[in-house]
Amino acid sequence: MKERLSGEERRQQIVDAAIDLFSRKGFRGTTTREIAEAAGISEAMIFKHFATKRELYSAIIEAKSETEELLASAALAAREKDDAGVLRAVGLKMMEQTERDPSLMRLLLFSALEGHELSEIFFESRVRRLHEFLSSYIRERINDGRFRSVDALVAARGFIGMTVHYLLMHEVFGVKRPPRSSPEEVVELFMSIFLKGIER
Amino acid sequence: MKERLSGEERRQQIVDAAIDLFSRKGFRGTTTREIAEAAGISEAMIFKHFATKRELYSAIIEAKSETEELLASAALAAREKDDAGVLRAVGLKMMEQTERDPSLMRLLLFSALEGHELSEIFFESRVRRLHEFLSSYIRERINDGRFRSVDALVAARGFIGMTVHYLLMHEVFGVKRPPRSSPEEVVELFMSIFLKGIER
DNA sequence: GAGATAAGTATGTAAGCACTCACTTTCTCA
DNA sequence: TGAGAAAGTGAGTGCTTACATACTTATCTC
Numbered sequence: 102m103k104e105r106l107s108g109e110e111r112r113q114q115i116v117d118a119a120i121d122l123f124s125r126k127g128f129r130g131t132t133t134r135e136i137a138e139a140a141g142i143s144e145a146m147i148f149k150h151f152a153t154k155r156e157l158y159s160a161i162i163e164a165k166s167e168t169e170e171l172l173a174s175a176a177l178a179a180r181e182k183d184d185a186g187v188l189r190a191v192g193l194k195m196m197e198q199t200e201r202d203p204s205l206m207r208l209l210l211f212s213a214l215e216g217h218e219l220s221e222i223f224f225e226s227r228v229r230r231l232h233e234f235l236s237s238y239i240r241e242r243i244n245d246g247r248f249r250s251v252d253a254l255v256a257a258r259g260f261i262g263m264t265v266h267y268l269l270m271h272e273v274f275g276v277k278r279p280p281r282s283s284p285e286e287v288v289e290l291f292m293s294i295f296l297k298g299i300e301r
Numbered sequence: 302m303k304e305r306l307s308g309e310e311r312r313q314q315i316v317d318a319a320i321d322l323f324s325r326k327g328f329r330g331t332t333t334r335e336i337a338e339a340a341g342i343s344e345a346m347i348f349k350h351f352a353t354k355r356e357l358y359s360a361i362i363e364a365k366s367e368t369e370e371l372l373a374s375a376a377l378a379a380r381e382k383d384d385a386g387v388l389r390a391v392g393l394k395m396m397e398q399t400e401r402d403p404s405l406m407r408l409l410l411f412s413a414l415e416g417h418e419l420s421e422i423f424f425e426s427r428v429r430r431l432h433e434f435l436s437s438y439i440r441e442r443i444n445d446g447r448f449r450s451v452d453a454l455v456a457a458r459g460f461i462g463m464t465v466h467y468l469l470m471h472e473v474f475g476v477k478r479p480p481r482s483s484p485e486e487v488v489e490l491f492m493s494i495f496l497k498g499i500e501r
Numbered sequence: 502g503a504g505a506t507a508a509g510t511a512t513g514t515a516a517g518c519a520c521t522c523a524c525t526t527t528c529t530c531a
Numbered sequence: 532t533g534a535g536a537a538a539g540t541g542a543g544t545g546c547t548t549a550c551a552t553a554c555t556t557a558t559c560t561c
Contacts, residue, residue, distance in 0.1 A: 129329040262466025263459040298498030
């Protein structure tokens with residue numbers, strides 16, 4: 102029943118098992134023994150691939166920081182000055198991404214709370230870029246005279262906060278989704294409130 | 302230099318030291334040795350007051366769950382159907398509370414992420430009540446015909462999310478506050494966007 | 502001021518932890 | 532086909548952890 106895998110395959114399997122555990126229990130809350138068990142191998146194998154537990158964790162954070170272009174559809178809408186489209190794209194992307202990979206948000210929070218050295222890189226690639234994209238769009242639309250004159254960065258954080266908080270409730274606090282509202286409807290509501298609220 | 306305190310005083314001192322450490326490093330990331338050192342006593346003293354480390358942690362969570370009436374000023378504004386006043390009061394209260402006691406938010410997050418058994422009670426007293434208060438106010442104003450017909454709970458989460466996310470950025474991710482905006486101004490902006498966005 | 506009571510400590514202890522080492526099994530390819 | 536390389540393991544090692552025990556010192560009460 103035991104199968105022998107290539108180095109690459111086994112390494113990936115270890116990483117996958119570790120992602121699951123680290124995201125659920127944090128760095129300190131996860132033991133190398135558990136990771137080995139989850140991957141169906143001996144502890145020693147982990148240390149053949151990663152010098153230390155911390156190195157394994159860092160490899161995960163760096164991998165998760167690789168930034169697929171989340172902002173493609175939003176950037177498209179931005180070029181056409183489609184305000185609703187931009188907000189919708191940003192909101193949906195966050196929803197979709199979190200749904201596809203729920204470990205991401207938990208890892209990000211854990212690494213920040215536990216003060217991991219790479220958490221800033223993680224934050225930079227996953228959060229800051231989004232804030233910057235949206236706030237510069239808002240700034241542009243203020244200059245166009247379409248939005249009220251507000252602090253663009255604070256406003257951007259406000260919109261992102263609606264969505265992030267909503268996801269936080271599920272992924273971290275285990276609140277069940279309102280049965281009536283699909284992610285699309287929720288984003289639509291946040292978008293419409295925010296847009297109506299910021300338009301001149 | 303060593304002073305002998307009464308049981309009550311010492312107990313409180315242990316709790317204070319533990320709050321600081323648990324909020325910065327989590328339950329698993331904090332050792333009883335560290336707590337003892339921070340309180341300037343021997344480890345054994347901790348176990349004279351609390352049977353286990355977990356019991357100490359639980360005592361803290363329960364204490365932090367004691368719910369001072371956060372909603373007094375908001376409830377007042379609600380009675381007068383002062384929409385701006387309600388939102389402002391809710392937003393400011395969160396800001397002020399977090400500023401006064403930054404450990405609260407981190408403890409709440411840590412306990413939820415680490416899956417502590419009492420984290421639900423904590424969440425209930427600190428978060429859910431706020432959501433329920435605000436969503437029922439919004440529902441009321443929808444019935445009054447003053448707000449658009451939206452999902453009141455989702456909308457409430459949206460507003461709270463703006464503020465919570467803003468605080469999360471500082472307290473957890475260490476983002477520096479925008480130098481131009483005071484907490485009052487930030488709340489004022491969130492309030493105005495949300496209110497304008499949800500009014501009929 | 503004696504003796505009870507409570508505050509406080511020094512020194513264990515057993516379990517759990519990240520990590521090591523010496524070793525075996527399986528694969529690869531000249 | 533055989534030898535070197537790579538995948539894999541069991542059984543440690545020393546350190547740290549939460550917690551226990553047996554003890555000393557200060558304070559209170561009558």
